[in-house]
Amino acid sequence: xATEITTTKFRTSVILIMIVxxxxxxxxxxxxxxxxxxxxxxxxxxxxxxxxxAFVIGVIGPLSGVGGGVxxxxxxxxxxxxHVDFIRGAGLVAALTTALSxxxxxxxxxxxxxRIAAPLVVVSTIFSVIGGIVxxxxxxxxxNGASYVKISLGIVLLILLSALAFSKNVEYPQIKKRDKLAxxxxxxxxxxxxxxxxxxxxxxxxxxxxxxAFAGVGFVAGMxxxxxxxxxxxxxxxxxxxxLKVSVATSMIILAINDSASLWVYLANGAVLPLIVVPVVLxxxxxxxxxxxxxxxxKPKIIKYIVIGLIGLSAIVNVLQGLAxxxxxxx
Amino acid sequence: MGVRDVxxxxxPSIDELAEVMExxxxxxxxxxxxxxxxxxxxxxxxxxxTVIKDERGVEIxxxxxxxxxxxxxxxxxxxxxxxxxxxxxxAKALRWLCNIGLAVIIISAVLYFAGLGPSxxxxxxxxxxxxAVEFWENVKGSTANGYSWFLASPMDPESDVVIGITLLxxxxxVGFLLAIPGTKGTLxxxxxxxxxxxxxAIIRPLIMHVAGH
Numbered sequence: 001x002a003t004e005i006t007t008t009k010f011r012t013s014v015i016l017i018m019i020v021x022x023x024x025x026x027x028x029x030x031x032x033x034x035x036x037x038x039x040x041x042x043x044x045x046x047x048x049x050x051x052x053x054a055f056v057i058g059v060i061g062p063l064s065g066v067g068g069g070v071x072x073x074x075x076x077x078x079x080x081x082x083h084v085d086f087i088r089g090a091g092l093v094a095a096l097t098t099a100l101s102x103x104x105x106x107x108x109x110x111x112x113x114x115r116i117a118a119p120l121v122v123v124s125t126i127f128s129v130i131g132g133i134v135x136x137x138x139x140x141x142x143x144n145g146a147s148y149v150k151i152s153l154g155i156v157l158l159i160l161l162s163a164l165a166f167s168k169n170v171e172y173p174q175i176k177k178r179d180k181l182a183x184x185x186x187x188x189x190x191x192x193x194x195x196x197x198x199x200x201x202x203x204x205x206x207x208x209x210x211x212x213a214f215a216g217v218g219f220v221a222g223m224x225x226x227x228x229x230x231x232x233x234x235x236x237x238x239x240x241x242x243x244l245k246v247s248v249a250t251s252m253i254i255l256a257i258n259d260s261a262s263l264w265v266y267l268a269n270g271a272v273l274p275l276i277v278v279p280v281v282l283x284x285x286x287x288x289x290x291x292x293x294x295x296x297x298x299k300p301k302i303i304k305y306i307v308i309g310l311i312g313l314s315a316i317v318n319v320l321q322g323l324a325x326x327x328x329x330x331x
Numbered sequence: 332m333g334v335r336d337v338x339x340x341x342x343p344s345i346d347e348l349a350e351v352m353e354x355x356x357x358x359x360x361x362x363x364x365x366x367x368x369x370x371x372x373x374x375x376x377x378x379x380x381t382v383i384k385d386e387r388g389v390e391i392x393x394x395x396x397x398x399x400x401x402x403x404x405x406x407x408x409x410x411x412x413x414x415x416x417x418x419x420x421x422a423k424a425l426r427w428l429c430n431i432g433l434a435v436i437i438i439s440a441v442l443y444f445a446g447l448g449p450s451x452x453x454x455x456x457x458x459x460x461x462x463a464v465e466f467w468e469n470v471k472g473s474t475a476n477g478y479s480w481f482l483a484s485p486m487d488p489e490s491d492v493v494i495g496i497t498l499l500x501x502x503x504x505v506g507f508l509l510a511i512p513g514t515k516g517t518l519x520x521x522x523x524x525x526x527x528x529x530x531x532a533i534i535r536p537l538i539m540h541v542a543g544h
Contacts, residue, residue, distance in 0.1 A: 043452035047444065085463040093496055100429040100502055107422035110414050114421050114510070118521040125525055129532045140462045185517050256425065257525070260500040261532045267497060268536035270463040270475020274492035275455050278440040 023052050043275065051279035053080075054094075058287020063294060064307035068284050069095040069227035074157050075310060077150055078317040082276060084139055084146045088225030089271040090280045092263050095227030097281050099255035106249035110191040116204060116242060117253045119185055123211045124218030128258040131222025132265030140269075147325025153224050154319035157311055160230055169234070173241040175205050182207040182240075191246060204240045213239060214254075222262035227255050416513040424506035428498055435495030442488035450489045477536045504529040 040048075054072065061068035073091035077084055106112035139145040187204040213235045221228035229251050236247035266272055323329040414422075442448060451470070458469045467475040474480070481493040507526045514522060 041453060043456045044444075046456060082459045083462055083466070086459060086466075089463075093499070096499055097429075097433070100425055100432075100499055104422035104426040104429075107418045107425075108414060110418075112418070112422075114418050115518060118518060118525065122521055122524050122528070125528045125532075129528070129535075136463070140464060146462075253421075257503045260503050261529055263496070263500040264532045265536075267481075267493070267500065268475075268477055270467045270480055272493055272496055273455070273459065273463075273466070274440065274443060274489050275452060275459070277496065278436065278443075278492060281436075 051283040054280045054283025055287035058284040059291040062291040063303040074314040078314040085271040089266045091225035096259040103252040111249035113189045120214045124214040127215045127218035128222035128262040131219035132262035135223035147322040150318040151322030154315045157315035175241040421506040428502035432498035439488045439491035448488040
């Protein structure tokens, strides 16, 4: 039995590495030969490359357990030639599209709960708007603004990796004591769990601490155009004490609200470029179809480690590029 | 195999989209501690599902709740979850605006990439390493300060893609405004505050623009 599982995982890993290699090879061939001079204009080559890039992210996202938005913004800022404004704008639209597509589905199943999200969103919405304003102001007000954004994103990505490494999700957290605010607001919920064939009820605690944490999460999401589900879920699950499934679903509602609020800042500053946004949204969407199908069968560890390595590497590259940009390092 | 089957085989489902941005297990670096016990304090557990039937003979799996889900029933072997008004209206608003927004984006993108708009895409490529404000000045000669840079040219497919994105960004606000009449007490106050924050986020650039002049 164990050998069978190992063989399946090995085969899936090989297939996946082949898919990614083929896409990369196709991109390289496209760039070098087909696109030479007359065949395809430069913008078309970039649209196809960007689609393939987002497609690979879409495929490995479900397998790695790390959100596609984080991978796109982190890697994109490190290797893509676009200005950081447009990468953050595209990351935000991609995260928003996914959250908006899935939040209603979760809400209709009774999993996503607006009542839990509301007090947190009161804080995170305004901070995501402030984050967007500060992020775009830094990149445009200073001659080396983009470098400051890259350095701070690199630091955020390193914090993200360590936060994920040390946090342990709990399926049904035990609440010892409710805080007064959560009690006063009557924050509680229930959902029908088909695997247990019963309705599970839950309550919330530590609301003031969670609201403070969401202020920070909202700011980071707005400033860097990240979905920030990686921060939402642990706070909902471990700090507030909401069951894991509800945390994931409610995180989608919070993502949809925060991202759309900060997106207005990006829209008002022209930081949304259709030439970049469209292939990214489509690439991640279609890639996730394949990734999720493979993820249902197995989640090869090698992919997880590759993605974790990529995020770590892009964090370091962003910091180094940023330091080089402000003249501290030679790059 | 019909066209619908072909598309459903290619396009991602909502669950799959949810998974890519927000993987349920977060298992890359965070193992799950599984415990099948529901929270202990103040949370009534149902060890066994109470099965009762309503006047129509439909099996009721869970009694009426005052929050979140208002009932779970089993009809012809299919579990049906009913959610409360606030979550239901909010979900519907998100779904409708998301679908309309995506349709506008996709249709406009086809026209945009087919070259049916006035945009010079090679000029955009030459300038996309510049900050957004400088980019639009160089490419279209317009200042990206507020929303006029895309609202002023509705016949340009490039602007229409951005209008589609604007519809996506409007979805939660519309959801709140539709849900507020069905709320009371603290929840109504919270939703009102969030709506005001949203409206501020939308009109802030316009206020700044007017104040700047």
